Amino acid sequence: MRAQGREQAVQSGIVYILLAIGATVMVGPFVWMLLCSFKTGYEIVRIPPTFWPASPTIENYKAVLFTVPFVRYFLNSLLVAGVITVSVLFTSSLAGYVFAKYRFPGREFLFVLVLSTLMVPFELVMIPLYLLMLRLRFLNTYWALILPGCVRVLGVFLMRQFMAQVPSELMEAARIDGCSEFRTFWSIMLPQVKPALATLGIFTFMTSWNDYLWPLIAIDSMELRTLPVGLAMLTTKQFITRYDLSMAGATLAVVPAVVVFIALQKYFVRGVTMTGLKG
Amino acid sequence: MNWQLTRRPYAGSISERIRRSGLRKGSHVIKHAQARRGKGRTRYLGFIILSLLPIISLFIIFTVLPAAAAVVMSLFDYSLIGPSRPFVGIGNFRALFQDPLFLKSLWNTIRFVCMTVPLNILVSLPVALGLNRIRFLRSFFRACYYIPTVTSLAAVSLVWLYLYDPATGLINALLRTIGLPTQSWLGNASLALPSIVLVYVWQDLGYNVVIFLAALQGLPATYYEAAQIDGAGSWQLFRYITLPLLKPTMGMVVILTMISAFKVFTPVHIMTQGGPMNSTKLLVYYIYENAFSFLKMGYASAMAVMLFGMILLLTLVQLVFLRTD
Numbered sequence: 001m002r003a004q005g006r007e008q009a010v011q012s013g014i015v016y017i018l019l020a021i022g023a024t025v026m027v028g029p030f031v032w033m034l035l036c037s038f039k040t041g042y043e044i045v046r047i048p049p050t051f052w053p054a055s056p057t058i059e060n061y062k063a064v065l066f067t068v069p070f071v072r073y074f075l076n077s078l079l080v081a082g083v084i085t086v087s088v089l090f091t092s093s094l095a096g097y098v099f100a101k102y103r104f105p106g107r108e109f110l111f112v113l114v115l116s117t118l119m120v121p122f123e124l125v126m127i128p129l130y131l132l133m134l135r136l137r138f139l140n141t142y143w144a145l146i147l148p149g150c151v152r153v154l155g156v157f158l159m160r161q162f163m164a165q166v167p168s169e170l171m172e173a174a175r176i177d178g179c180s181e182f183r184t185f186w187s188i189m190l191p192q193v194k195p196a197l198a199t200l201g202i203f204t205f206m207t208s209w210n211d212y213l214w215p216l217i218a219i220d221s222m223e224l225r226t227l228p229v230g231l232a233m234l235t236t237k238q239f240i241t242r243y244d245l246s247m248a249g250a251t252l253a254v255v256p257a258v259v260v261f262i263a264l265q266k267y268f269v270r271g272v273t274m275t276g277l278k279g
Numbered sequence: 280m281n282w283q284l285t286r287r288p289y290a291g292s293i294s295e296r297i298r299r300s301g302l303r304k305g306s307h308v309i310k311h312a313q314a315r316r317g318k319g320r321t322r323y324l325g326f327i328i329l330s331l332l333p334i335i336s337l338f339i340i341f342t343v344l345p346a347a348a349a350v351v352m353s354l355f356d357y358s359l360i361g362p363s364r365p366f367v368g369i370g371n372f373r374a375l376f377q378d379p380l381f382l383k384s385l386w387n388t389i390r391f392v393c394m395t396v397p398l399n400i401l402v403s404l405p406v407a408l409g410l411n412r413i414r415f416l417r418s419f420f421r422a423c424y425y426i427p428t429v430t431s432l433a434a435v436s437l438v439w440l441y442l443y444d445p446a447t448g449l450i451n452a453l454l455r456t457i458g459l460p461t462q463s464w465l466g467n468a469s470l471a472l473p474s475i476v477l478v479y480v481w482q483d484l485g486y487n488v489v490i491f492l493a494a495l496q497g498l499p500a501t502y503y504e505a506a507q508i509d510g511a512g513s514w515q516l517f518r519y520i521t522l523p524l525l526k527p528t529m530g531m532v533v534i535l536t537m538i539s540a541f542k543v544f545t546p547v548h549i550m551t552q553g554g555p556m557n558s559t560k561l562l563v564y565y566i567y568e569n570a571f572s573f574l575k576m577g578y579a580s581a582m583a584v585m586l587f588g589m590i591l592l593l594t595l596v597q598l599v600f601l602r603t604d
Contacts, residue, residue: 015409016416022406023423028479030426032449033438045447049454095334104327110335117342119594123563124587125499127570127580128348129341131359151337176390181326202525210431212545217571228433232549235437246437252438253434261429264423268429272486273493 002147028253037061037247044244045136060248068276070249072223073230080142080226081208084149088204090199091151097185101171111160118153122214123197130217143220143236150207155200162196199271202264209257227253298484307331346587353584357577371581383557384565387472388541391561394476395540396533403484403532407491408517421492425485432482436513436549439478440465443550465551468558475546475559483539485531494528495521536599538590562586 036044037060038053064070099111129148130139138144166189174184190197215226225233229255234246261268353371357364375381406424410417427435442449443464451461464474502520511519544563547553553560553568562582570579 012413012592015412019406019409019413019420023420026423026427026484028440029435029481030430032442036441047447048452049447049449065477091334091337094330098327098330102323102327107408110331113343114335114338117338117346119591120342120346121538121542121587121590124349124583125342125565127347127576127583128345128352130570131348131576132345147337148341151334151341153338155340156334162595181323185330188289196517206429210433212431212433212548213567216548217567228431228545230429231437232433233442235549241445246501247441250434250437254430258426261426262422265418268425269489269493270423272489 003180007041025248028260033247033250033254036243037251039244039247041244044247060244061252064245064248067224068230068234068245068249069178070128070230070252073225073227073251076142076145076224077209077227080145080149080206083146084135084208085205087146087150087202088152088155089201092155092159092200093163093190093193093197094185095156096161097163097189099156099160100163101168102191114153118157124213126217139218140224142224145215145224149211152204155204158196159193160202162193166192195267195270198264199267202260203269203271206257309427348529349580349583349587352577355577355583357580359574359576367577371578372585374578375581375585380557380560381565384560384562387558387560388562391476391543392474392537392540395480396479396536397486398476399484399536400533402480402527403487404491406484406488408521410492411490411495421489424488424508428483428485430482432545433549435482436546439546441552443474443526466555469558471551471555475543475550478545478546478550479540484534487536490528490532491525494525498524531597534593538593541586541590541593 034052035053038056038058039050039052040055040057040059041076043054044052065207095114099107125148133139133144136143138147170188170192171184176190179188211226212227212228212232215229216232216266219229231249234249341524354366354368355364356370410421411422413420441447445451445461445463445466448464450464454461462470465471495502498521503516506516506520542563543561544567547559547561547564548567551559553564563586566579566582566586569575569582
């Protein structure tokens with residue numbers, strides 16, 4: 001019995017060591033990014049590289065924040081992702097509520113129509129969408145960034161599942177008390193699905209915050225670029241392999257996401273495991 | 280107590296009761312009573328239309344119609360700058376199969392998917408098994424593996440661009456210290472694609488770890504107890520209990536990982552721009568180039584339709600999978 005216990009302890013020891021090695025590989029690049037963001041332009045290209053910054057400097061951050069409109073990129077991303085998230089939460093929960101709780105002719109058809117768009121990859125839609133935005137003169141405006149993201153199929157599907165679980169008696173009670181249909185939805189049903197809203201909101205925000213392909217296509221002007229596109233331009237367009245600047249820029253983009261993730265970890269895990277949402 | 284006294288007398292038909300109650304016609308109580316009775320008829324149609332119309336319209340304008348337009352455009356020689364846009368039927372598709380760059384990008388994409396999916400599963404499943412085994416620090420380790428997933432692929436690509444740098448990058452520096460030959464990771468045509476696979480798997484891994492871990496935690500303990508009483512070892516437990524029970528999760532994970540690997544764009548655009556010698560030119564990157572650099576939008580749409588076809592096929596396979604399990 002004791003031998004078995006020892007064997008178990010050795011086994012879990014090995015598991016811990018392997019997991020720690022893996023975790024180092026996962027987190028290591030970020031640590032390296034953070035360290036290098038404080039190195040000078042000379043030190044960052046030194047061979048062999050130094051581990052600790054020899055003379056830590058915040059010049060890279062200053063350069064990124066003030067010579068490149070990085071703050072503007074950040075605010076653009078915040079605005080776009082914020083508006084999209086509010087809109088997706090509202091439209092998904094309202095549509096989910098109607099699909100879950102009302103009977104009307106064509107309900108199944110409409111729901112299948114909405115659901116079938118889940119299979120359509122963005123890559124198929126992007127060219128006609130670009131031409132549509134061109135025709136509407138929305139290219140190079142916030143409209144181009146926001147409008148296509150305002151509704152999300154997965155959100156409607158998800159909220160329909162959650163709304164269906166809320167007992168219909170609540171709705172009926174509200175109606176007897178004289179609530180309008182919208183008010184029943186807004187003040188009675190919506191508070192019942194708060195955890196689902198939190199999960200959907202976080203994933204929608206993350207997806208939109210990290211989106212790269214569409215903002216790259218839809219935006220030409222420097223002032224309207226979102227964070228990922230602005231970041232990529234740091235190396236590809238404005239500076240040629242200025243690693244000092246790109247590490248500082250990447251740090252500014254990565255740190256908020258990691259902080260939000262650590263603060264809201266349980267919602268992330270729930271989102272992935274319960275709904276298959278992908279950020 | 281006499282039950283006859285507490286029992287309510289017959290109250291009459293609904294319309295009689297409404298009349299007797301003195302409620303006004305059109306009162307919400309009456310509407311509600313009528314709504315409960317009239318199951319077959321649609322109530323609150325105004326509200327339903329008002330709330331669904333804007334949402335469905337947005338879906339139609341920004342997804343359904345553009346998708347249909349893409350299919351139509353793939354049949355035209357649609358260039359943004361050309362004076363005419365002649366109908367060419369399946370001409371674009373025929374031209375695709377004579378375009379060595381398209382064939383190359385298709386082949387690269389297939390290679391990319393075939394490297395990404397097994398590598399992802401081979402790492403994420405053991406990590407999930409390990410996390411499932413430990414008690415102490417479990418959520419800490421899970422967070423470590425999930426962190427790359429929440430960060431933007433663009434930022435991550437910048438970091439790896441520096442790590443891969445042949446002269447100043449950390450990876451070659453580490454190789455040098457242990458005496459191994461250094462490599463030009465992104466500059467070598469045979470190494471560039473696997474290098475991008477590595478970045479992509481590293482970034483995408485945490486998602487599958489969390490899914491596998493949740494599935495493992497949901498497996499019934501009784502099977503394991505029974506097998507242990509029968510003297511099964513760890514490997515046998517894994518091979519004959521865990522693996523078969525994970526089959527549905529595995530099917531879903533494989534398909535989802537495949538679909539997202541088919542659509543990879545960001546790391547290619549930031550790290551290699553399709554080079555060297557087109558060795559990292561993936562399908563979506565080639566679509567992007569054709570549509571937005573060469574403005575050959577009909578041709579690019581034909582490619583997008585083919586990508587859609589492949590993804591649709593995978594989705595249908597997934598549906599069949601879910602039905603049988």
